[in-house]
Amino acid sequence: MRSWITGKEGKRFFIYLIWIFLSIYTLFPIYWLFLVSARTRIELFGHPTFFQTTFYIENFTRPLLNDIYGSYIFNSVIIATGNTILVIICAIFAAYALSRYRFKGANNIFFWTITNRMAPPAAFMFPLFLLYSRVLVVGDIRFFDTHIGMILVYCLFNLPFSIWLLKGIVDGIPISIDEAARIDGASTLGIIWRIIVPLSAPGIAVALILSWIFAWNEYLFAATLTSSNARTITTGLAEFVTIVGTNWGEMAAMALVSVIPPLLFLSFVQKYIVAGMTFGAVSE
Amino acid sequence: MMPALVILVFVGLIPFIYVLYVGYFDWSIFSKVRGMSWAGLNNYRRLVFDSAFNASLRRTILFTVLTVSIEMVLGILIANLLMIKIRGMSFFRAIHSLPLTVAPIALGAAWRLMTLPGMGPLPYYLQKMGLDFNIGRYAQQAFFTTVIMDVWHWTPFITLTFLAGLSSLPKSPFESAMVDGAKGWQIQFYITLPMLKPVILTMLFLRIMDALRIVDEVWMLTGGGPGTATRYIGIHIWRVVFPKTDYGYGSAMSVIILYFTIVLCWFLNIIVTQSRKGVAR
Numbered sequence: 002m003r004s005w006i007t008g009k010e011g012k013r014f015f016i017y018l019i020w021i022f023l024s025i026y027t028l029f030p031i032y033w034l035f036l037v038s039a040r041t042r043i044e045l046f047g048h049p050t051f052f053q054t055t056f057y058i059e060n061f062t063r064p065l066l067n068d069i070y071g072s073y074i075f076n077s078v079i080i081a082t083g084n085t086i087l088v089i090i091c092a093i094f095a096a097y098a099l100s101r102y103r104f105k106g107a108n109n110i111f112f113w114t115i116t117n118r119m120a121p122p123a124a125f126m127f128p129l130f131l132l133y134s135r136v137l138v139v140g141d142i143r144f145f146d147t148h149i150g151m152i153l154v155y156c157l158f159n160l161p162f163s164i165w166l167l168k169g170i171v172d173g174i175p176i177s178i179d180e181a182a183r184i185d186g187a188s189t190l191g192i193i194w195r196i197i198v199p200l201s202a203p204g205i206a207v208a209l210i211l212s213w214i215f216a217w218n219e220y221l222f223a224a225t226l227t228s229s230n231a232r233t234i235t236t237g238l239a240e241f242v243t244i245v246g247t248n249w250g251e252m253a254a255m256a257l258v259s260v261i262p263p264l265l266f267l268s269f270v271q272k273y274i275v276a277g278m279t280f281g282a283v284s285e
Numbered sequence: 286m287m288p289a290l291v292i293l294v295f296v297g298l299i300p301f302i303y304v305l306y307v308g309y310f311d312w313s314i315f316s317k318v319r320g321m322s323w324a325g326l327n328n329y330r331r332l333v334f335d336s337a338f339n340a341s342l343r344r345t346i347l348f349t350v351l352t353v354s355i356e357m358v359l360g361i362l363i364a365n366l367l368m369i370k371i372r373g374m375s376f377f378r379a380i381h382s383l384p385l386t387v388a389p390i391a392l393g394a395a396w397r398l399m400t401l402p403g404m405g406p407l408p409y410y411l412q413k414m415g416l417d418f419n420i421g422r423y424a425q426q427a428f429f430t431t432v433i434m435d436v437w438h439w440t441p442f443i444t445l446t447f448l449a450g451l452s453s454l455p456k457s458p459f460e461s462a463m464v465d466g467a468k469g470w471q472i473q474f475y476i477t478l479p480m481l482k483p484v485i486l487t488m489l490f491l492r493i494m495d496a497l498r499i500v501d502e503v504w505m506l507t508g509g510g511p512g513t514a515t516r517y518i519g520i521h522i523w524r525v526v527f528p529k530t531d532y533g534y535g536s537a538m539s540v541i542i543l544y545f546t547i548v549l550c551w552f553l554n555i556i557v558t559q560s561r562k563g564v565a566r
Binding site (some may be wrong): 012013016017019020023024026027028030031033034037045046047048049051087090091092094095110112113114115116117119120121122123124125126127128129130131132136153154156157160161164214217218220221225235238239242249252253256257259260263264266267268271272274275276278279 | 287288289290292293295296297299300301303304307363366367369371375377378379380381382383384385386387388389390391392394395396398399401403404405406409437441442445446449484487488491494497498500501504505508518519520522523526527532535536538539540542543546547550551554
């Protein structure tokens with residue numbers, strides 16, 4: 002007779018154990034953020050404990066209401082949302098063109114857009130900083146530290162990503178539907194708006210949400226290309242670490258706040274995130 | 286196509302050409318001549334003999350090799366363990382995709398709070414085990430902490446991708462192998478892994494490119510220190526060249542890195558495309 006532990010039930014139990022262990026391991030740093038954000042300065046030091054019964058709300062209220070962090074979050078929302086809208090509109094047209102028309106150099110253009118996504122931001126940061134602050138200047142008007150400047154910069158990695166994702170989906174829509182619509186007298190714009198957009202709506206939603214999350218999370222460009230007007234929440238987080246000392250509780254609180262919107266969106270895209278982040282190479 | 290191209294030319298191509306151009310000039314606030322002066326290939330010559338730059342390049346490559354290999358092996362192992370379908374799978378998957386959506390800078394903050402001496406749990410318990418853990422002081426500990434952090438960050442992604450890849454495989458080759466009496470590890474090595482080759486290569490491609498450009502988490506965790514122990518190439522450009530306002534030299538550095546990236550990207554892209562064609566046949 003087989004014992005319980007080597008049987009099917011035992012195996013299943015074992016797998017549950019692994020999942021639970023891995024989940025705790027994955028969640029722990031986020032949980033630690035929460036713990037630190039709930040503690041006062043005095044509670045932070047000494048013997049580390051893993052549970053908390055009191056909640057020190059001032060870690061949240063002071064930076065958000067009395068400091069500049071409220072406006073940082075506002076900037077982040079504007080930049081991420083503006084960038085996402087721009088990216089999706091452009092990506093739909095680009096994906097349609099790359100998928101439906103055979104033109105010379107299409108593969109090269111496609112590869113070039115992908116290298117933009119893959120290139121280290123540190124390499125682009127330098128010329129962009131010079132262009133934004135010194136070269137593309139008309140009088141007092143420049144791109145440095147403006148929302149529109151940041152919205153454009155994030156296209157550098159969000160646009161290739163969205164084009165790649167949407168091209169795969171548009172490729173899957175049979176071209177005969179296009180042709181039928183064209184015989185009925187639809188223009189190219191009409192085809193895109195009435196056929197391509199509704200049929201690829203789930204893909205567009207995934208591209209939309211993931212682009213938004215990437216723009217929200219981005220740090221390096223935001224740190225170099227903004228100074229005060231268009232600072233985002235991620236740069237604000239890094240500003241907590243100063244020479245004179247860091248208010249760890251408030252930093253944890255703001256980190257937690259910056260984590261919440263992506264987590265809310267995650268529940269919508271969780272099924273597609275693997276497909277999205279591998280550029281459609283793997284799908285569930 | 287047009288609007289996307291216009292934007293990409295503006296934020297991608299123009300900076301690229303501009304950085305090529307500036308790379309041939311001496312241009313810094315502290316240089317003798319005000320503004321730009323022609324320097325030829327001097328910036329590139331300086332770069333070849335710049336020991337700090339070369340060291341950070343080597344460090345970045347070591348970091349990439351370490352993290353990507355650990356992540357791939359761990360990810361594949363865990364995915365194989367978890368192949369059996371259970372109830373609540375989607376819940377656990379959601380938890381595993383969590384590090385992917387959280388801002389790297391917030392993750393860096395979380396790890397910093399965990400490793401802070403006198404406050405975080407890691408130094409406290411390692412101290413009890415007799416290890417003086419202080420990433421602000423010991424270079425090697427800081428380096429390996431960044432490696433562990435990256436492994437923590439990306440292994441779940443590889444596990445999830447592999448689970449997706451494994452579940453999309455057809456059943457018949459496995460059944461016939463079972464009938465022929467193949468052992469578990471034989472099936473693994475001769476059937477599963479070859480069939481998943483495109484997935485593996487795609488993951489390698491993405492992970493290598495991502496690991497090479499790491500900045501955010503490490504910047505938040507160690508700030509590139511102690512000394513230069515975790516100053517990877519992105520941090521090097523950002524923290525060393527920027528404050529010195531040595532624009533010509535920084536541009537040369539950016540050009541070299543972009544060049545490496547494009548060549549590597551092109552090379553890996555060819556391998557990935559080839560492997561997909563092979564499977565389709």
